[in-house]
Amino acid sequence: MANHIETIKKNIETLDKLRKQIPGFEEHLTGVKVDRELINNMRLHDFENFYVWLKDKTQDEIYLTALVPLTWKELKPIVIKNTRSDFVKTVTAKSEKQFQHMMNSRQSLRKYQSLWRNTDVLKGIQGYLLNNPLVKYDNYYINVYAKWYLQTLVPSDYIYTQKEIDATEDLINKITDSINFDEISRINVSQFSNKVTESIRAKILTVIKRGSKLKCKDVPGDGLLIPGKIYDVSGSHVNSDGFLYVTVKNENNADKQYMYTVFEELSKERESQLDDLLNLLS
Numbered sequence: 001m002a003n004h005i006e007t008i009k010k011n012i013e014t015l016d017k018l019r020k021q022i023p024g025f026e027e028h029l030t031g032v033k034v035d036r037e038l039i040n041n042m043r044l045h046d047f048e049n050f051y052v053w054l055k056d057k058t059q060d061e062i063y064l065t066a067l068v069p070l071t072w073k074e075l076k077p078i079v080i081k082n083t084r085s086d087f088v089k090t091v092t093a094k095s096e097k098q099f100q101h102m103m104n105s106r107q108s109l110r111k112y113q114s115l116w117r118n119t120d121v122l123k124g125i126q127g128y129l130l131n132n133p134l135v136k137y138d139n140y141y142i143n144v145y146a147k148w149y150l151q152t153l154v155p156s157d158y159i160y161t162q163k164e165i166d167a168t169e170d171l172i173n174k175i176t177d178s179i180n181f182d183e184i185s186r187i188n189v190s191q192f193s194n195k196v197t198e199s200i201r202a203k204i205l206t207v208i209k210r211g212s213k214l215k216c217k218d219v220p221g222d223g224l225l226i227p228g229k230i231y232d233v234s235g236s237h238v239n240s241d242g243f244l245y246v247t248v249k250n251e252n253n254a255d256k257q258y259m260y261t262v263f264e265e266l267s268k269e270r271e272s273q274l275d276d277l278l279n280l281l282s
Contacts, residue, residue: 069127070128071131074124075125075128079121083114208236214231215263
């Protein structure tokens, strides 16, 4: 069980780091300002769910230590004894394969609610998963109740610090402050915002291009980049989520796209080119 407790601790450390890095995330979690757009755009769903899960666990190590890895033979009578559903009893009595199939059912969220409301059954299923870490379930409840100690959450796609947030605000302020009312009252706002977006996108892609050299500052989720090492960029693009991605050859000698925020900031030369863009817009 020690390794599962360590996984929980590591996930808590990552969650705490993100709460400090992203003030808007902290505000969302604590209910100061609920921001679904932030959660969706930065793909923070796992960490949000983990936070909710932790709120019910005041002593994580005691809770985890109380979970005992169970075999199928040990789980079976627990489920049959404690469920009120004749269907669940019948399926559970048949075979382990049938039970796993039931757990993966798209209907299980609604159909087997009694399983998740019964503490003995829930702990039994968690213990079964501890004994069978390779079993994969496409089931929301099982994912929420088990993944936090079976899986290390990686923040490779969530690295978006206060520096990036401040830079975005600064850019927006520079653009809006450079426009007077007479100018802005005569334009099509949607058309203007689309053109600004495309201009910034195009400028970024001319700055971060094939041949650029970037220094890794954070280890991504796959663990295949080395902090401090310089990587050559073979391509770049702004993804549908609005973030800049670059393609580099990782430590497996494979070309892969990584979020730009995994790497060091723009050089002074690139900042100068960004200033040129702002001057064109002003």
